[in-house]
Amino acid sequence: MTVGNVTIGEAARRSGVSARMVRHYEGLGLLPAVARTESGYRQYGEADIHTLRFIKRSRDLGFSMEEIAELVGLWNNRRRTSSSVKRIAEKHLGELEQRIADMQSMRNTLAHLVHCCHGDARPDCPILDDLAN
Template sequence: MNIGQAAQASGVSAKMIRHYERLGLLPEIARTDAGYRQYDEAAVHTLRFIRRSRDLGFGIEEIRSLLQLWRNRQRASGDVKRIALEHAADLQRRIEAMQSMKRTLERLAAHCHGDERPDCPILDDLAADAAPSGSHTPDTRFR
């Protein structure tokens, strides 16, 4: 099948398929005499694996490792589990950081009058944290 058909069958855009090829995530793809890529079911299955991995938030290097383990029938499932648990822990750290950002924004918004006045604690906080070191003492009243 051509790249458009492979994209439709796998749920991965043609642009991303070419990107994954450049990254070496796909095995070498056969080409016609005219140079067109020809994908088989194994390539489409690999693309689905990559798409599902991306859907779960795995990065390219993690996907590379998972693909190697997937292709290796002598693998230890503990290696796969370790990658999954490390990724889950990273996701938890990111969730906690985002929740902290959300709480900060909600606190700042609660102290903003939201009217026609120019005074705005949200902008004051952003400006305080953006000031060069030593030039301004951050206002931490709303943290």
């Protein structure tokens, strides 16, 4: 579908991000400066909305704003190498895997503590004992 120039609200709706985030991304330089009407209203075109969707999908995958800035730059650079993109994605994947491992360890520890706690009227509690160490 071809999109003519639309307001920030319509660009937000079509891209799935809030108008506040559209302004934020523009302020960070992730979007090029957009056209404005004579009265100063921002006007977004099809390419802007596509970029906003790209940013949203990147955020959904947990990329940092710094990584997204790099990815947008690579996406817009027709002379990029896919190895540059893969390097960013591999680094992020490794970070996600480490966070998952850390969370699984926390889960296992907490599950063990919950299992050990009687949860009765006595004051003894292995959960509190562990937290106090």
